[in-house]
Amino acid sequence: MPAKKDPQTRLIDAAMDVAAAGRWHDVTMIDIAQSAGVDIGVAFDHFKSKADILRQFVRRIDRIVLADLDPADFNEPGHDRLIAVMMARFDALAPYRPALRSIVASGGDLGPADTLRAIKTHFGSMRWMLDASGFTTGGLHGSLRVAGMGTIYARCFKQWLEDETADFGPTMAALDRALSRGSEWDKRIGTGISRLSRVCGKIQKKCDRFAQRCRRADHTEQTSPSAENRSTAP
Template identity: 90%
Template structure:
């Protein structure tokens, strides 16, 4: 018995099929609901726009990649593991390549607000890909690492769209080169942040010592008049 498809899944599939067969810009939510054979009201309950569909499509790809991770690979060097994870992502995207070409050609058909949400979704995906590859993504350094990975992926994604080789060797080579360059910058950023952190700690300690000195001075000034008054009374 075939697995039951939920309306959300059916709508995403229909949207990708329509994008592959025509201009994404011309596709409407009504078209997607009708192609999915889903009641328009039900489609509205799941998605308010094509941008919502695209974000959920990205999450679907995230789940496919993460679900296929082998814990035994966690001990591999981070660089190699990250290449494997990103190439697995391209493999998961392979059935949708015609649709993605249409969507990219239309700029995603996104407005300003949807573009900001799409960027947030994109960086969220890159954070998971980095985490899955053994890289830390917390703090300032982690956020910069995520931003860098997002830029690298965007460039390699466009190359992958046009890569007609069987094994996507050119895409993998470009990814390898970009990650190697990114690794050098990552080290420099890490060193810079460490130095800045140590400098801030020194400044904070000096500020704390100065504050303590000021408090002791205030305490001395507050007790001095009392001492003078006691001397006069005697």
């Protein structure tokens, strides 16, 4: 007998089921709780809104993709590995395509605050996907890299939703092209940031030297005989 799913898992599954059956905008938390066979109070303990459910769904997909990584692939070129990771993400999402179409058609049914949290979740996922592919995501360059990956993924996701091929070949081809273009921009950004860092370093050194000269001049003025005479003058 299969193990009974926990309420959170049942609620996420139910949300995807009711989204696939109708307009996500019309779905309520009560609809989801009833479909999951979960008491509405228990549902409230786990999720405060449909947006909460969507964020946890995204995290579920993250876990599926990351758990399926093969350490033997870590030495592959970053471009190839990133394509493999992102296509694995699409494979994990495949069973939920009808639900995702409904959710996308309703814009996720998100308010302003939920939209900001959704963006944060989206970029968090992209950071993990890049990390899993061997790309660094720290600092300014890393943040720009995450933002670029988020844009690429969003575009390819829309194509994937309508991709009816068995292997999602057109989506993979579009992803390959977008990542190749992104790689060129990534190199330019990296070069630009390195140059900017060197210039900022030189400016900082000049500022430090100027500050040191000012401190020495101030110290000399304070300890000079004329300064002592001024301090003892009636």
